[in-house]
Amino acid sequence: MREVAVVAFAQTVHTGHDTGLAEPELLLPVIDEVKRATGLKRFGFTCSGSCDYLAGAPFSFVSALDAVGAWPPISESHVEMDGAFALYEAWVRLQHGDIDTALVYGFGKSSMSDIREIMTLQLDPYYLAPLGLDQVSYAALQASAVNADRAALDEIVRRSRADGRANPYALDLPDPAGDEFEVEPLRPYDVAPVTDGAAAVVLAAGDRARELAGRPAWITGIAHRAEPHYLGMRDLSRSVSTAEAGRAAGVGKGPVDVAELHTQFSHEEPILREALGLSGDVVVNPSGGPLAANPVMATGLIRIGEAARRILDAAADRTVAHATSGPCLQQNLVAVLETSA
Amino acid sequence: MSEDLVATHVLEFPGGYTRTTGPVIGRFLTELRDRRLVGVRTAGGRVLVPPLEYDPDTGEPVTEEYVEVGPAGTVQAWAWVGSPRPGHPLDRPFAWAMIKLDGADTALVHAVDAGSPKALRPGLRVRPRWRAATAGHITDIECFLPEVASLVAPVRAEYRVTPGRALTRFLEGVRDGRFVGARCAECAAVYVPYRESCPACGSVVEEEVEVADTGTVTTFAINNLPDPRAPEVPFVSAYVLLDGADTPMIALIGGVPAHEVRQGMRVRAVWVPPEERTLSMTNVKWFEPTGEPDADLDESSGGGA
Numbered sequence: 022m023r024e025v026a027v028v029a030f031a032q033t034v035h036t037g038h039d040t041g042l043a044e045p046e047l048l049l050p051v052i053d054e055v056k057r058a059t060g061l062k063r064f065g066f067t068c069s070g071s072c073d074y075l076a077g078a079p080f081s082f083v084s085a086l087d088a089v090g091a092w093p094p095i096s097e098s099h100v101e102m103d104g105a106f107a108l109y110e111a112w113v114r115l116q117h118g119d120i121d122t123a124l125v126y127g128f129g130k131s132s133m134s135d136i137r138e139i140m141t142l143q144l145d146p147y148y149l150a151p152l153g154l155d156q157v158s159y160a161a162l163q164a165s166a167v168n169a170d171r172a173a174l175d176e177i178v179r180r181s182r183a184d185g186r187a188n189p190y191a192l193d194l195p196d197p198a199g200d201e202f203e204v205e206p207l208r209p210y211d212v213a214p215v216t217d218g219a220a221a222v223v224l225a226a227g228d229r230a231r232e233l234a235g236r237p238a239w240i241t242g243i244a245h246r247a248e249p250h251y252l253g254m255r256d257l258s259r260s261v262s263t264a265e266a267g268r269a270a271g272v273g274k275g276p277v278d279v280a281e282l283h284t285q286f287s288h289e290e291p292i293l294r295e296a297l298g299l300s301g302d303v304v305v306n307p308s309g310g311p312l313a314a315n316p317v318m319a320t321g322l323i324r325i326g327e328a329a330r331r332i333l334d335a336a337a338d339r340t341v342a343h344a345t346s347g348p349c350l351q352q353n354l355v356a357v358l359e360t361s362a
Numbered sequence: 363m364s365e366d367l368v369a370t371h372v373l374e375f376p377g378g379y380t381r382t383t384g385p386v387i388g389r390f391l392t393e394l395r396d397r398r399l400v401g402v403r404t405a406g407g408r409v410l411v412p413p414l415e416y417d418p419d420t421g422e423p424v425t426e427e428y429v430e431v432g433p434a435g436t437v438q439a440w441a442w443v444g445s446p447r448p449g450h451p452l453d454r455p456f457a458w459a460m461i462k463l464d465g466a467d468t469a470l471v472h473a474v475d476a477g478s479p480k481a482l483r484p485g486l487r488v489r490p491r492w493r494a495a496t497a498g499h500i501t502d503i504e505c506f507l508p509e510v511a512s513l514v515a516p517v518r519a520e521y522r523v524t525p526g527r528a529l530t531r532f533l534e535g536v537r538d539g540r541f542v543g544a545r546c547a548e549c550a551a552v553y554v555p556y557r558e559s560c561p562a563c564g565s566v567v568e569e570e571v572e573v574a575d576t577g578t579v580t581t582f583a584i585n586n587l588p589d590p591r592a593p594e595v596p597f598v599s600a601y602v603l604l605d606g607a608d609t610p611m612i613a614l615i616g617g618v619p620a621h622e623v624r625q626g627m628r629v630r631a632v633w634v635p636p637e638e639r640t641l642s643m644t645n646v647k648w649f650e651p652t653g654e655p656d657a658d659l660d661e662s663s664g665g666g667a
Contacts, residue, residue, distance in 0.1 A: 147391070148412045155447060166439040204458070205441060207441070251418075252471050253412075253461075254414070
């Protein structure tokens, strides 16, 4: 495998409301920031992750290229998924060996619509979507299947929100309170907040990475796995695909200083911890994680960015990032980042 | 952001989006239209419900063997929707559930109309409620309903009751503002209300005695549920050992906050005016404190004969 590292990461100051910026305007400052951090103006490959249903317009990702600058023509691709999966495509592209740098970004404004019902549109159109099964409802089915301890979930949310308040990019959310249910067993605060935001990452290979960053965050393992889409075909209390992706990425081959997990619901943290074999003393989501800021389609990429930033800043030596897509953790990507390649 | 520059934008496929089902899903939906539930068997022998074209475990095409399953099934996991959304299948609170239909190896996701989250538990048996007109759509099943495991049986019978001689004698006393007791010559115990035989020794009671309308609370309970026989909530019902009696009588305590009622409290009957009295215990409105010092219950003759 060719050595590939994260050499720069930037994210917006995420907001819980529409600030009036169009997607390219949201994206421009973070693209600009990683360009300045690396000194690069052009990239060997550009790949983005976004969802047209968030904006309600086909090919809405094309206009986001205005923030990148696509002339003379650039080599570019897009996934209708979180930017973390765009990063995977860029990593694969770098393995070809003919280019040395890639720009990856993800963006989303979930304030524009009702994300609970937008997420119904990703469900299979025969058995699930016609029921009107919304995002919080299917997550609640998984929470019910895992039968997580209420006090443990409350503590996850409390810790995530406290960490989020200390993170200048995350939302300022109060300690969880109240005993009403959103969809039982989930309370409103178990659900990641509606968030607008964007993020960008620059990948570089080999010596190019060593030129661009003092401490490149080397991706020593990256893999993603999928499970059946239909919820009833799976054991929702476990994440088999996360466990397999974690094994393929080599999570267990060394100590983990920090793990950034794509937990859009509090009960997903114990499921993912178990799947990745993370003991109770592994620090999870010190950024606050998605429960403190969830700019859909950038949230997973931010996990990789946050995990990489701790290596770039010399705050950690070995970190793990996780990103997910689909209902109830259907598809999972795991990356291991280290100080040496 | 200027509020003037916000517009509503609708993404919609007018008339809906036409999708072909393929043979496997099409078979399931066709059977559903005929109010039958079928699964498809995989090469490994598992029955997938709802049927998929490929075995999710192996990626192999499924067999062409369809197996009728259900209609009953078992709830494996559930989530309670307290506030249904417009797109939800029911407009009243309901549960989403993973339902393993009898004969299936996988779970079907659907709604359960259970009335209350208390009615749900893993292992609950449910059956489909079919829509009046089926169309070959997953919502041909309106929802699932818990199997019948209990029913409410109305019971009501009417009687014509009389108090009997002894109680009539006691009520005659109450009509006249007196509490009438019975003294057993063998045991020397005084029973209130009046009775014709001694429940301890079985002797026929020969002697009628009048006891005081003052007494001592031996024990009590604070009731927080309304009762047509009580004037207010909360109310206190107590055992009152009337002076001169050896058995306590149950009575309401009033004229004092419920939390101040105590064992040993001295009380007196509050009678309704003589012109309102009938052959009924309602002649005693309640017992209220006399204001005397509390009695020592251990020194009195206690709560029993």
